[in-house]
Structure formats: structure tokens, C-alpha cells
Amino acid sequence: QQQVKQSPQSLIVQKGGISIINCAYENTAFDYFPWYQQFPGKGPALLIAIRPDVSEKKEGRFTISFNKSAKQFSLHIMDSQPGDSATYFCAASERHVSNTGKLIFGQGTTLQVKP
Amino acid sequence: NAGVTQTPKFRVLKTGQSMTLLCAQDMNHEYMYWYRQDPGMGLRLIHYSVGEGTTAKGEVPDGYNVSRLKKQNFLLGLESAAPSQTSVYFCASSSGGRKYNEQFFGPGTRLTVL
Numbered sequence: 001q002q003q004v005k006q007s008p009q010s011l012i013v014q015k016g017g018i019s020i021i022n023c024a025y026e027n028t029a030f031d032y033f034p035w036y037q038q039f040p041g042k043g044p045a046l047l048i049a050i051r052p053d054v055s056e057k058k059e060g061r062f063t064i065s066f067n068k069s070a071k072q073f074s075l076h077i078m079d080s081q082p083g084d085s086a087t088y089f090c091a092a093s094e095r096h097v098s099n100t101g102k103l104i105f106g107q108g109t110t111l112q113v114k115p
Numbered sequence: 116n117a118g119v120t121q122t123p124k125f126r127v128l129k130t131g132q133s134m135t136l137l138c139a140q141d142m143n144h145e146y147m148y149w150y151r152q153d154p155g156m157g158l159r160l161i162h163y164s165v166g167e168g169t170t171a172k173g174e175v176p177d178g179y180n181v182s183r184l185k186k187q188n189f190l191l192g193l194e195s196a197a198p199s200q201t202s203v204y205f206c207a208s209s210s211g212g213r214k215y216n217e218q219f220f221g222p223g224t225r226l227t228v229l
Contacts, residue, residue: 043220
């Protein structure tokens with residue numbers, strides 16, 4: 001059962017454009033939504049994260065938009081650069097059940113930014 | 116600090132062989148995790164540990180065993196490898212606790228089972 005659905009699977013954007021990756025979740029108990037970035041041959045690394053008490057979080061060119069009623073959240077990369085080419089994973093976590101820190105990951109999106 | 120390290124980086128096994136993947140972290144983290152990454156499937160949790168001497172099953176635990184005898188190490192074992200276990204395996208650690216904590220990932224182990 002896939003609790004976090006991510007789209008699109010792949011994305012090609014021109015340099016300077018906006019990259020948008022979407023995720024939808026089912027479990028209304030999720031209360032932490034991080035995005036991880038993974039370069040080829042490397043492990044994922046935390047990029048940005050949001051909690052459901054805010055609708056948007058911005059860090060530099062990266063913004064998370066969160067829609068609690070729709071159970072959706074998205075990553076926007078403004079002024080996309082070739083160095084942003086990587087695989088991006090959304091994830092979700094439910095803190096209160098067992099405090100295990102377990103993350104449920106989406107399927108991943110491979111982003112290619114063309115120069 | 117080396118962060119999270121994994122050995123080996125690559126391995127080829129024949130069906131039925133066994134092996135152990137080692138994960139080590141030098142950040143004094145309480146929580147450790149093992150994931151597998153397959154195309155189109157994202158990262159799926161195999162087993163995890165919330166402290167030395169403790170382990171628990173994740174989403175896809177069948178065919179794997181783990182041990183956490185020392186706080187800094189988390190071992191993933193395959194007793195009888197199958198082609199379906201061909202994957203890239205990632206270990207991660209976090210400080211745990213009552214607040215949300217970043218998971219730090221190792222560089223991965225690429226395993227092929229023939």
C-alpha cells in the first residue's frame with residue numbers, strides 16, 4: 001500500500017525555469033513532510049521540510065507548498081539550474097504513534113535541467 | 116566526521132549465498148534504518164532500530180535480518196540471497212527523540228544477486 005504518491009516520475013526543465021513536483025498522501029495522521037535530494041551514486045540528503053501548521057516554507061530557490069485539506073504537498077524549484085539535476089523524494093512521517101522517526105517515501109522524481 | 120559509512124560499496128552474489136552489510140555512524144545517533152531503493156518504488160524501509168540492542172520490522176522485512184549490538188553499528192544480513200533482493204541498500208541514522216530529526220544517509224551498497 002503506497003501511502004505517499006509522487007508525480008511526475010521524470011521531469012525535464014530548461015535552465016531558469018520552474019520545476020514542480022507533487023505528492024499526495026492518505027494518512028491524515030502524517031504531521032511531518034520532508035523532501036530529500038539524491039545525486040547519482042550518492043545517498044539522499046534532506047533538502048527542506050514542512051509541518052502542517054503552515055501552508056508554505058521557502059528556503060532559497062526551494063519552496064514547499066502544503067494543502068492540508070487536499071492532502072497534497074509540492075516542491076517548487078525556482079530558477080532551476082543544471083546543478084539541481086537529481087532525484088527528488090517526498091516523504092511523510094507520523095510522530096505520535098511510536099516515535100520511531102519512520103519515513104514513508106514517495107516513488108521519486110528524476111529531474112533534468114537542460115542548460 | 117565520516118557521518119554514515121557503508122561496506123561494501125558493491126557486491127555480486129549467487130542465489131542462495133549469504134552476506135552481511137555493515138553500516139557505521141559516528142554521530143552518536145540513537146536511531147538507525149535500513150532501506151532498499153528500486154526503480155519506481157522509492158525508498159522502502161526494511162528494518163530499523165531505536166537504540167542499541169533493539170530492532171524492529173519495517174515495510175519489507177522478509178528475507179532480511181538485522182542486529183544492533185553496538186550503538187554505532189547496524190548490520191543487515193541476507194541468509195539466502197534471491198534475485199528479488201537485487202537492489203541498492205541505504206543505511207540512515209538520526210538522533211531520534213521527541214522532535215523530528217533529519218535522517219542522514221550513507222552512500223549505499225549496490226547488490227546484485229544472480
